[in-house]
Structure formats: C-alpha cells, structure tokens
Amino acid sequence: MNHPVIGRFAPSPSGYLHMGNLLSMLLAWLDCRALGGELLFRMEDLDPARSKPEYIAALAGDLRWLGLDWDRGWPDPDYAQSRRTALYEEAFRQLEAMDLVYPCWCSRAERLAAASAPHPGEAEADGGCRCAHLSRAEREALLRSGRKPAWKLRCPDETIRVTDGHYGLYAQNLAREAGDCIIRRADGVFAYQLAVSVDDMQMGVTRVVRGRDLLSSAPRQRWLIETLGGTAPDYCHGPLISSGEGKLSKRLGSLSTRQLRQETKPDALVGRLAHLCGLIETEEPLTPRELLSVFSWDKVTRADIPL
Numbered sequence: 490m491n492h493p494v495i496g497r498f499a500p501s502p503s504g505y506l507h508m509g510n511l512l513s514m515l516l517a518w519l520d521c522r523a524l525g526g527e528l529l530f531r532m533e534d535l536d537p538a539r540s541k542p543e544y545i546a547a548l549a550g551d552l553r554w555l556g557l558d559w560d561r562g563w564p565d566p567d568y569a570q571s572r573r574t575a576l577y578e579e580a581f582r583q584l585e586a587m588d589l590v591y592p593c594w595c596s597r598a599e600r601l602a603a604a605s606a607p608h609p610g611e612a613e614a615d616g617g618c619r620c621a622h623l624s625r626a627e628r629e630a631l632l633r634s635g636r637k638p639a640w641k642l643r644c645p646d647e648t649i650r651v652t653d654g655h656y657g658l659y660a661q662n663l664a665r666e667a668g669d670c671i672i673r674r675a676d677g678v679f680a681y682q683l684a685v686s687v688d689d690m691q692m693g694v695t696r697v698v699r700g701r702d703l704l705s706s707a708p709r710q711r712w713l714i715e716t717l718g719g720t721a722p723d724y725c726h727g728p729l730i731s732s733g734e735g736k737l738s739k740r741l742g743s744l745s746t747r748q749l750r751q752e753t754k755p756d757a758l759v760g761r762l763a764h765l766c767g768l769i770e771t772e773e774p775l776t777p778r779e780l781l782s783v784f785s786w787d788k789v790t791r792a793d794i795p796l
C-alpha cells in the first residue's frame with residue numbers, strides 16, 4: 490500500500506518572505522500537489538526574540554496572495570512551534586535517557602542562534618568543545634554553580650546518507666562534519682534541529698521540500714528522527730536565489746513580500762520564479778495551478794540562481 494504524501498510549508502516569522510523563500514514555498518507546493526499529497530503549514534515561531542507578530546500575521550496572507558493553499562495547519566495552534574514545547578521536552582528526555590545529551594557552558598552567542606535554521610553565514614556547530622568531555626564531578630560542580638548551560642546533542646561518529654530528491658546522494662559524518670549541535674538553549678528555548686525533527690516526525694511529514702542551504706541539516710534530522718523511533722521523510726532541496734553584484738540585482742534579491750506586493754502581480758511573480766528556476770523557458774504570468782501542468786524536478790536548476 491502506498492503511504493499518503495504529506496508535505497509542509499515551515500516558514501519562520503523572523504522577517505517578511507523574500508524571493509528565495511517564495512521560490513522554496515512554490516516548489517514545496519508544486520511538489521506536494523503534483524504528488525496528490527496533503528500540505529501542512531507549520532509556523533516555526535520557536536524563538537520568542539526573533540518571531541514578531543507582524544511577520545506571523547503577514548505569512549499566511551503572503552502565501553495566499555501568491556496563490557499557494559494548504560490543507561491544514563496554521564492558524565490551528567497545534568501547528569505553531571511556540572505551542573509544542575511539551576513534545577520537544579518529551580523528545581529531549583528520551584535523548585537524555587539514551588545518554589545523548591550533555592550540558593554546555595560555552596559562548597552565549599552560539600546558543601542564541603540555535604533556535605533558527607542554519608542559513609548561509611550562520612555558524613551552528615563549534616567543532617567540539619571541552620564540555621563534551623567534562624568529568625562527572627566537573628559537570629556537577631558547574632551545574633551547582635547556578636550558571637545555566639545550553640544542552641547539546643552528542644552526534645555519533647557515523648556517516649548518515651540521505652538521497653535527496655533533487656541533489657542526489659548526500660552523505661555526512663555527523664560527529665566529524667556536522668558536530669554536536671545545540672538542542673536547547675540556556676534560556677530553555679528548544680533549538681531548530683530538535684523542533685523540526687520532532688515536528689516532521691509527529692506530523693507524519695513524508696516530503697520535506699526547502700532551500701538547499703538546509704541540505705546539510707538533513708542527515709542530522711534523519712538520524713534524530715530514527716533515534717526517536719520515527720520514520721524520516723524524503724528530502725528534496727531546491728536551488729537558492731543569490732543576490733548578484735549589480736545594484737539592481739541587490740535590490741531585487743532583498744525585496745520582501747511587502748515591496749513585491751506593491752510592485753508586481755502574483756501571477757507575474759510566479760512566472761518570474763518559474764522562469765528563474767528553469768521550469769518555463771519564457772517568462773510569462775501564470776498561476777501556480779497552471780504551472781503544475783509543466784512542473785517536473787528535472788527542469789529545475791541545481792545551481793544557485795543569481796538575480
């Protein structure tokens with residue numbers, strides 16, 4: 490029996506969407522609709538400091554404006570990460586019981602970044618720190634000192650393979666190439682890698698379509714899900730849009746949905762994104778539904794797209 494396909498949109502409300510995010514959302518929508526799947530919309534408002542009400546309010550409207558619909562999810566609170574803490578807590582305890590979690594007292598900045606997905610230029614792993622090797626007595630003394638630690642996941646010295654639907658085989662030795670990652674910050678906020686894995690597992694997601702910058706997170710997520718007793722989804726990453734050098738391209742690359750919605754019509758933008766990623770040869774306005782009839786991952790470029 491074929492399992493039903495479940496895809497997802499999982500944006501973070503830490504800013505307005507821009508062209509790169511919109512392309513990822515469009516590809517996630519096309520992929521799921523082409524497979525006759527069910528599409529979820531999860532609000533990744535994990536980090537209370539970065540998630541702003543105005544961005545949360547804008548997200549759904551911006552997706553609808555572009556013509557992208559979903560079957561369940563936001564605004565149902567069960568699909569907001571900020572409301573799912575008990576599930577992350579449970580997974581954290583499970584990992585702790587397997588001796589896969591240890592406290593870390595290293596630099597604060599790194600812990601703060603951990604609640605967001607690691608996009609280019611945002612360091613995530615630290616290549617190993619002394620906290621992983623503290624003796625029990627040292628660890629207990631530090632815990633007693635009252636300085637709150639972040640919590641890290643002890644990643645195995647094991648190569649995990651992911652067959653990406655678009656980029657092919659991607660293998661990564663978790664301990665050596667990714668490094669132990671923070672799964673809970675010192676302020677108690679759970680980190681991206683844990684939350685996204687628990688959510689994809691609990692929501693029964695079978696297809697993760699997102700930007701290629703997160704391909705390097707896929708082996709960790711696959712391993713985490715399997716370690717927690719779940720089945721990992723198929724991963725399929727799409728190309729990134731990069732801002733080129735010229736003034737015009739810098740401007741286009743950084744335009745948010747706020748500005749795009751004033752300057753262009755949704756069908757024109759869909760046509761532009763479709764042309765940029767290789768789905769259509771000549772740029773012309775069209776709806777996501779119309780694009781569906783010509784959608785195929787074979788046509789989608791693997792290279793970064795300079796604007």
Ligand code: GLU
Nearest residue numbers: 499500501533606685699
């Ligand atoms: N919320 C993450 C972001 O906006 C994406 C998470 C994911 O797709 O795994 O970057």
